[in-house]
Amino acid sequence: MADIRSLHDAVADLVRDGDTVAMEGFTHLIPYAAAHEVIRQGITDLTLVRMTPDVVYDQLIGAGLVRKLVFSWGGNPGVGSLHRFRDAVENGWPRPLELDEHSHAGMANRYVAGASRLPFAVLRGYRGSDIPARTDTVSTVVCPFTGEELAAVAALNPDVTVIHAQQADREGNVQLWGLAGVQKEAALAARRVLVTVEEIVDRLEPRPGGVVLPTWVIDAVCVVPGGAHPSYAAGYSVRDNAFYQAWDPIARDRETFTRWLDTHVRGVPDPDAAAPDDEATVR
């Protein structure tokens, strides 16, 4: 059962040095606030998993907390490179970054296998690509019925998955809607699950495209309105494309980046102190 608790305490309890952590959200509902709390607490030596390492992972990588990245597309969507990611891979700054690199189809199926508690998933993928030469989590299996050789990808089972959602009820049942990405799979594949939400409501109203995660698959729910910014939460906010564009020059330069991180993340006082309490955020 999920406890509804402060972001500080939930992150401190559930995210640990050396963990494999998935913070998912396909452009939509990216859990920035939780990632910033990880940075503030300096939780380090992380293996980060994410199909599309977005600016959120650029920040964690630049903060020096990441040992390894498991991913399939690492860019700033529509803008360009993730400069902190590139700097870590190309120059080892602030520390070397190991990569486990896949295609989207492969990563999606790795989460599916993880959620299904299978050791691997099968797809018709990677054929003719050099990708399998760079990873030990792609292999092959032969169909016992047709003899066809297919790609096998190893399951992903993060130690902890962190997602942002629109709503939880008082029991900690969660609903998200809009682009649902791989959040359900990432959550069900994980050993521990932390969900930040826009608000607590008395009752989760079924919605078109709604994905419900019951409280008994979640460890902690934290009320963090705007916790996906500069990503967005459909029905609550729109994507801050200007921030994504502004990120490019910030991240290009190590000093500019570090100053940004000190000012906008590390220097932010405990957000729970300033945050409205549960009651105030109930609609």
Place this chain on the structure above:
Amino acid sequence: MADIRSLHDAVADLVRDGDTVAMEGFTHLIPYAAAHEVIRQGITDLTLVRMTPDVVYDQLIGAGLVRKLVFSWGGNPGVGSLHRFRDAVENGWPRPLELDEHSHAGMANRYVAGASRLPFAVLRGYRGSDIPARTDTVSTVVCPFTGEELAAVAALNPDVTVIHAQQADREGNVQLWGLAGVQKEAALAARRVLVTVEEIVDRLEPRPGGVVLPTWVIDAVCVVPGGAHPSYAAGYSVRDNAFYQAWDPIARDRETFTRWLDTHVRGVPDPDAAAPDDEATVR
């Protein structure tokens, strides 16, 4: 793209002697009217696929149209046996019935593989069960990462899948909601798709739990209000449990069954002649 057309013509075009046919619907949205049209047209030598051969398949089997049944649970839910199914298996009446028998998990994954155009699916299933000894569509694969042996089930790709849904729009896009069963997988696994709907609407309103099948994956849409009876269409009808209970004595006896079929299916005049036209059924 789906043509909106009469049930008679759609069945005549899309369902052929010797076909492998899936009529899906997990208790909900079972396409009875389309099955009855198959009986009226005497389309025969069918291989029928369905997780839960319900009264609808009892009728098709008793009508002598079925050569083989691929399934995982063959009963009248909450009532008892499917007597026509049992009579065919045990006594070969009106013709012998070949079986390919699975568990629900296996059947569900066979449809998933079919929809994914993979030759097989993997599950942790059938362990310690005698089921694999009776089918050639269960085998094993070994995980290339862990060495674990898992069950492999052969993909299902029906020649034609028939489902019932609540609504289509004028372009033939379909939406169903409520218990969604394996309908999406069964439809996407098939070479041809026939959908009967309660009504045509101007616009498909997104709904909680809504499953949308775009017109370009469907061959024919037929307007058949009540086409799931005695099963039901959430929002339009409730399950006719009394019919399911009444079916038991009808199906127990060959003559009673045949009389019922003659009266209530074969003897029904072309339903399209009596059916309201498209315009009249638009909300």
Place this chain on the structure above:
Amino acid sequence: MTDHDDPHNNPTFTSDELMEVNAARALAGATTCFVGIGLPSTAANLARATVNPDLVLIYESGTIGSKPTRLPLSIGDGELAETADAVVSVPEMFNYWLQGGRIDVGFLGAAQVDRYANVNTTAVDRGPGRPEGRLPGAGGAPEIAANCGRVLLVLRHSRRNFVERLDFVTTLGHGSGPADRARLGLPGAGPAAVITDLGVLRPDPATAELVLTALHPGATVERVRDATGWDVTVSDALGTTAPPTPQELAALRALKAAGKDD
């Protein structure tokens, strides 16, 4: 027990009600239950009305957290979806939720059970020269029994149902001994109890063989022996189940009455 009339001395309940009430009690403390239709569904819904109001009922038709007000005739009755916390596709149910190890208790019926709580729901041998008798088949049972944390079986006690040797193993219980589930890599602990209209049998931890551990009020060891197709072991600590309380009986009868409305 309450301070009402002692049902021992006022046995106005049937043997089926004893089975149903004790099956419901076996769900005390569980978070989630994968519910088969029929007796398991009766028991799970009674548990929600009595010992476990927060029990999350999961039906293979795809409903998570159903709260039906009457007993569903089928696993796909509309009310199961309408009252659910979430409705998922059948493949998702079997892959993410069941195989994913999310479910505490699998509650199953059976046509035949053997001394290791293996189950047959496929076909029965009707003797030489006669065709095999057809049963409904596996449904979800093999993977429910494999993947849930533990399994409860509920069925009426008779020599037809409790057999020396299954004609077909549809669903593995404990195989042929305590090591078989581990050897086969089955994630769950397997059958924890078989609840009948005469009493309760539980696997001996050393042998995995079912042992009669409790009789229902009014039942005898002799009746159990007569109704069991093997030489059933009786626990040294054989107990008697508490008779149904008036509240349990009232809740059970209300559920069944509501189920007959349609």
Place this chain on the structure above:
Amino acid sequence: MTDHDDPHNNPTFTSDELMEVNAARALAGATTCFVGIGLPSTAANLARATVNPDLVLIYESGTIGSKPTRLPLSIGDGELAETADAVVSVPEMFNYWLQGGRIDVGFLGAAQVDRYANVNTTAVDRGPGRPEGRLPGAGGAPEIAANCGRVLLVLRHSRRNFVERLDFVTTLGHGSGPADRARLGLPGAGPAAVITDLGVLRPDPATAELVLTALHPGATVERVRDATGWDVTVSDALGTTAPPTPQELAALRALKAAGKDD
């Protein structure tokens, strides 16, 4: 062409606009298009505004039938979901819809392309003693190129992009010849055209090698040769693409202006 001013004589369009307009035209007649972000998304949305109003746009974020009114910056902009016929999970998108063979055209960008239309979006060799230059990675491309009925590539023409030898094969086009896709069991026909700011290249059916089949207005074979890292073959039937119509340009510019609103 229309009876408006001939854009040949009034070439008030950029080379990027030539690329985008011709990329859009390549979608005439298609039912469904799996759309990469950036240039492919511009082209696909322009096609909906011009040659193919009914084109079903599919984005890897899970949207089927998106009808955005402005160019999305990312594949997950809210409008893609709000205007879609259906939104599905990312695993479903890749398994049922893409691998399921439901999509006619895959429209991709590229960092490097070789003479067989193989694509690198992973890493570039920056020479001895320097670390490999990092690109974004594969994203959906390997399976988009494998499974869509055919593939269109759109990228600017330069020696940096059109290389003799890829530093890394992220996504197979035609491998090293016309038999490679069949040998590897790739369901789709592979790259059908590479559309650049100078012209259009198409694979020779006999060799699968890209051949310059059309130049855009104003471009020359010499400029194409200068911008191509291999000795590019020029078709005997080299044509010139029709210049953008005023309607095409107006639609393209309106899309781009709308995209800058936020």
